[in-house]
Amino acid sequence: MAEPEFDARGVRIERWPRSLTKAGQVLIQDGRLALLTSYGRVIDSAPLRAVRTARPWFAGRGSTVATVNGIRYRLTMGQRDRRPDASALAVRFMEAVSRASRKST
DSSP states (O other): OOOOSEEEEEEEEEETTEEEEEEEEEEEETTEEEEEOTTSOEEEEEEGGGEEEEOOTTOOTTEEEEEETTEEEEEETTTTTTOTTHHHHHHHHHHHHHHHHHHHO
């Protein structure tokens, strides 16, 4: 198993209109994106070619929207520990999805 291309913990994962976890994990590894609860249970998982990311106008600092298997999730990085680099972490996530999906095509 290869090293993860992106791994963020303490991520708030929401599926409108409710929060699924306040301390989840976003993991990109082996060409797949996985959204996990704080206990490691898989919320959703998909190959990167089935994932779309965006940073809409309403998303706050450190937030992105990821569409995984046709389901929209709002991901707020650094939610739990109020990380000052949450915005940079969100940008790194979007770049990792873009870079990894280009590799898999």
